[in-house]
Amino acid sequence: QALGYPVDGGSDGRRYNCVWYRPADPVQDLPQLLTGSDGRQYTGAIPPDRLRPDVIARMRADAERLLAPSFAEAMRKARQPLLQPIVDQETPAMIASRVALLGDAAFVARPHVGMGTTKAAGDAKALADHLAGCDDIDKALAAYGAERLAYGQRIVRRARHLGAYMQAQLLSDEERLQALA
Secondary structure, three states: OEEEEEEEOOOOOEEEEEEEOOOOOOOOHHHHHOEOOOOOEOOOOOOHHHOOHHHHHHHHHHHHHHOOHHHHHHHHHOOOOOOOOOOOEEOOOOEEOOEEOOHHHOEEOOHHHOOHHHHHHHHHHHHHHHHHOOOOHHHHHHHHHHHHHHHHHHHHHHHHHHHHHHHHOOOOHHHHHHHHO
16 A cells, blocks of 8 residues: 655655555564664664665665556655554553543554544544543543443454455465455
């Protein structure tokens, strides 16, 4: 999945951000991709200036082969590519004592569903509504936690499903049928 959008900034006030989500085997591909030019093995993300030239060259070659021309051009012209593994994150509870989790502090879903900002705003509104509608803070927090925990879990499940579907499209016909079963 690739997407692009303009962002504010740059010397002329215009910039373009292009994102390319690609599957990577966590055992074979990811450690190699996250080994920096300094020889260090990174885990959660690799500093952009440590990406090895061969990783960047392979990204650009793959972009030419796999992406639409406009996205391939964006990858070719990227001055400093960024590589970061995307993972799902789920909290077992939205409430701990009187601390409420909202947005990405509670759930991080793969970007295929585009729910990051929407979920954070929904969490904030739900928390405000529950607190405004109940004189007992602990009960309000418990109701918020139950409601938004289930919602966050649904979003992560949907994101995983879409991610698996998109990844299955890269498989052989037999593997794709097994993934869809």
